[in-house]
Amino acid sequence: MVQSIAKDSFTKEEVQNYEDALNSLKYFLLEDNDEIKVEHVDTVYEFLSHSTNTKRQDKQLFAHYLQDIPPGEVKKMKMVLKKLKKGIKENTQGPVEESKKKLIEYGVLNFCSAFLTKPLLHEEKEMIAITENSLKDSEMKTIINQTQLHNKEPKRYDEWLSTEAAQVVTELRTADENNELSALHVNKFVKLFKKYSQGRLLFHINGYIQTEETVRIYGTPMEWTNEGIVPLNHPWKIEEWSISRNNIKAHRVAHLKQNDLVLVNFSGTQNTHFLASLLFIDFTTAEVVPLSLEQSLQEIGGTAFVKQLKDNMSVNTSEEIEAIIIQRLLNVNQELKNQLEKEQQEFVLQQQKLSEEQQMWRRIFYKIEQAIAFEQKEAKVDEVQIHPYKEETFCKQVQSLLYHNDEEQLIYQESTLKSFIHALQANVLTILTGPSGTGKSSIVQAFGHAVQNVAVRMIPVQSSWTDTQDLIGYFHPTDKTFVPTPFMEALAEASKNSNKLFLICLDEMNLAHVEYYFSELLSAREEKNPALRLYAKRHYDIAKIICDQGCEDVERLRNAQELIENYQSTFKIPSNVRFIGTLNMDHTVKPLSPKVIDRSFIIEINHLSKIQKQKIIDTISKEKLTGKIEMDATIFSTVRNDEESVKKAVNILEDISSTLNNYPNASLNSRGYKHLRKMLQFADLEETSLTIYIDSLISGKILPRIDIPKVDLDLITQKFVEKLSNYPVSSQKFEKMLATNRMVKFW
Template sequence: MPDTKEMIITKETVSEFVEAQRTNGTLGNEITLIIEKVINQQSGNSSRYQCRVLKSGELFIEMLNPLTNRPWELNFYFVKDAFTIGDVLVGRYEVQTQKRFLHDLIKPMPGTLKKLKRSNELVDRHGEDFVQFLQKKFDGEESLLGLMYDRWYETTERDISEHQEKISTLNSEINHLNDQVTEKVLQLKGIQAEIQAHEQTRLRIDQQVYDLRSSLGFVEEDWKEEAAIDFHNLKEDGDFIEAMQIGLYHQNGENLVYEYDIVRRFITALRTDQLVLLTGPSGTGKSSLVHQIGEVLHPCKVHHVAVQSNWTDVQDLLGFFNPLKNTYLPTPFLQALVDARNDKKSLHIICLDEMNLAHVEYYFSSLLSAREKQPDKRFLDLYAHKFYKEAKMDLEELLNMPIAEISAEDLKQLDAEKRKEARSKYELIFNFPAHFPIPDNVRFVGTLNMDETVKPLSPKVIDRSFIIELDHPSKLNDVREQLASQSIGGKLELNISEFILPALEEPKLSEEQKSVIDQVLEYSSVLKDIPNAMMNSRGIKHMERYVSSLPAVEGAVDELINSKILPRVMFPKAEKQLENVFDEFVARLPQASNSRAKAEKMKINKRVVQFWR
């Protein structure tokens, strides 16, 4: 060690000294620093960072300045709030050239400094398996995880760059193909619109033929041959649910097996106009339940709509308006809404199969928003209202009569060219108005898959849904034997006005029903520290409508916890405080309840405590 008191420190000697330190291995191409103090400048957007040089070994320890034999302290100026006290940085340096700082020997190059990731950050970002991979790959200690991560990143950076170039090329090709697909989709939607128009014409003709044959005595209404069971006579004592359960098994020889409580929850959720989401492993009969309901109830029609993974906005669900032709190209979903509006005497159930193949809140946003309003104020805005007004005026001019008096028959008096134009405007006004009302007699159901191909449900969707989890039929052999031994003839007659009434009126709760809500809210309050888990005012209104429609409240607390509270719970197991909160919640649930069994299963997940599996 030279005597620094006698040594004259110059730029040249500092350069030589630093080179010597590199040669003997004291310094490498990079240095490791720890921030000890941050001093914000009074003016400007920069800070002075005071730090110490660390020696990178099995543990981070302070390095001594070879000139002073004291802890090696350095300063540098950089962007304000770039780093905080305690951050460990790695980056390049250069020889110090400023006269008053020559004893520092080196100065950091701020633009090259990278903050080392800490162990908990790496676990949160990549998981514990990745951290173990780093330790095994580089045979390192816990304290060096940040350096190992940087080393791993550098070794993969070149591959990443090559992949990004390939991705860029592929994206260009995809964009070109997407343009072609968009063009074909527009052509397809035009063809579909024509097909639907022909189908509507065919249905009208079929109905006219049917009515004519009926009037002449040639047609028998098969469903009336069977013994129809009136919903009015069954709903009071709960026999209607049992009849539904038996009907689901025997109707058309389907032999579908569902627990009594599942059927009751499903029917009650439909009556109160909840967005019902059916979840469970593949093969549990989610879509079949919806389809078979339409076979058992009369009058009831089920519309199945297959959700596509490329759906990104509401046009994928509802279709779109063509301003050049002043026509609307509907989807099967919107056509189902039109059918429900034109058939007020039937219950219409629209089932979105595999609803979470795409982000629900993207394509279903208009419906989610509209359903928050009072039933008589639920509208979908399909296109700008001015096009509707123009079509209305044009049609009145073509037929020379007010719109209120126009019927489809009036179009026949026009010549072929004008009739085609009038038909498009007639469809726009009477089938697809700009301000489209959601019919009271339509209900929405979604089936969910839980695998790597689907999108997670957002808290917004979960909050607005009633979730029912189905179990595999193989676990319901006792129920199967019971259903096989019973039989019910005919369909269940449905009074649609009576069925939808709970969704239209404000719920009136008995003291017993109010107690159910209070108990659920008491359980919910335990989860107040878990984000989005505590029940809000919207959820309370949903529960009040649901409970008010139950013939009896036995078991209602348990099923509301399963359907309205547990699906809201989601947090990483690394958050021990939240895990303790959930443990306290589970401990309060009744020992033999379904909700407790489900909550215990949620705790088994390795990384995230959640309802979805």
């Protein structure tokens, strides 16, 4: 295990790395059109992690810049940075903008300012930056620009070639060797190189050859390092990188000469004869870099100016002039530094005050927006047509509304809708699986639009989720408040609206291991009175005392009230909540464990053929329905059949399942039969409808449990196939499951 070494300052390389990342983050948060690299987000996340890692000996070095920020806020920042990284990678604007707001709210700008204004071991650079902003004399600015150039940290060109640019360079080398190098390859490299060099390049003019009206210039790209100015090697050839340009109008480059060091703009070359040189250099806008103080002064005022300056200062060499100027700069700098520190302290205090006021107004506006949205929603509901609920035709009504209510004209088989609705009515964890684009998420949202008093909350699962806190939130020990997630906020909302049915859908639930983040809730649902333990009960008791006796600290009183009203230490899972999950089964996601499958009902949604779609459209077009079906949570949960009347169907399913008794976890257990009995209590038990429905139950409850080596299953395969012969959907699915070489399984 690598141990961190105790230290009280950063290396220059570390300072440069963190400065780049924090500057990038700062401008990203403050500018509307700014962008940020994923690696900069990772660097900020690493800094925050080091500040809270008790195993690091240098923890205090990082924590020094976060001393005014509560530990809980640091954890929030890290969570938001994870979401920001995902949003950037997926190019989703909504999560990125939300992350920006949250980071500002949690005080990231204070942290950025704390480091950027006082990075340890960076006094020289700080002095130069402060002094440059304050001086007005052009000759002073020239001197400072030169000092910056000479003290610039190495850009690590070779390291960049072997890491960030490695893949592109490999592509260019291969294309060059095969004589397939093109302008597209060049532009790909130049785009990366512009980011690396920040759009400009240091170039040494090795040759300046003039004819009558034109000039040919050739030379080498250069880089500042601790060892001085060094030439850059060609990205893939074992030689210095040489670039030339012919036929430049002489009057446009008259300010240049041989051996000049210049800063140039560049783009990708389009000349097919010189593609391997990669760059087209714009020498007409090149700026000559002064290489000495005396040269700089001569460019400002000429030789006479330099001589007069030496006489006035009573010195003989440019080194003595430099010493006098630097001493004066140091004197000016100290005053400016003291003033800047004072202004910085005032700025931090003002920003903290502003942040508190912002949070207060944000809460007020949020409540106003909620009230307006509620009124608008109620007004809209009044406008739509309301259809009476009829349990015999409920599924057909929903099927018609899903098609006619939505511009997408969603089409689902009636058997799919029955399985979906009855699983929700039975309060079984409902998992929707199938190829992308089959409407797994859409069926949930569309059902909320088609049925009155149904609220849908979509919760995108993150691949980084590893425990229950990622799903429900955590208790903030400093603020004595519970920090909920959108999932937990939906549960709290449901507990206050018992007449409404709440569908909480975990979208792409197997991006992370389901049993890692959902196991506590799965276990809680098995209890007689399902509940979640959010935090220690003593915090709840203290909150009750604060609410009863009052408190001068308004924020603490508000936090206590929120605990009492919304997030009790033992939070009862509302009976009007149904949990749904959508799955994408590919190599990037986590498989479902037997525990999750055992507690779920699986509905496979596949693409329909044109004939199947047209048949459904013809049926539902006979009676075109739009609007909503009259409903509330109580009506939705009212059973249609008693337990006695469903015994026949249960016996059929038990007979089929018993074929798998000799295989671990394959046959149904008591929990599985309980789910089936409950679902059958909402079903149509008429003979034809029942056969179709039993087919769905086999497919959704028995087949997903099968995960058996094919050689072991051969003993009972024929018998199992015969028992499925009356159930076409399950029979076809099982045939597909058998078409494997080793394991017979649903997924």
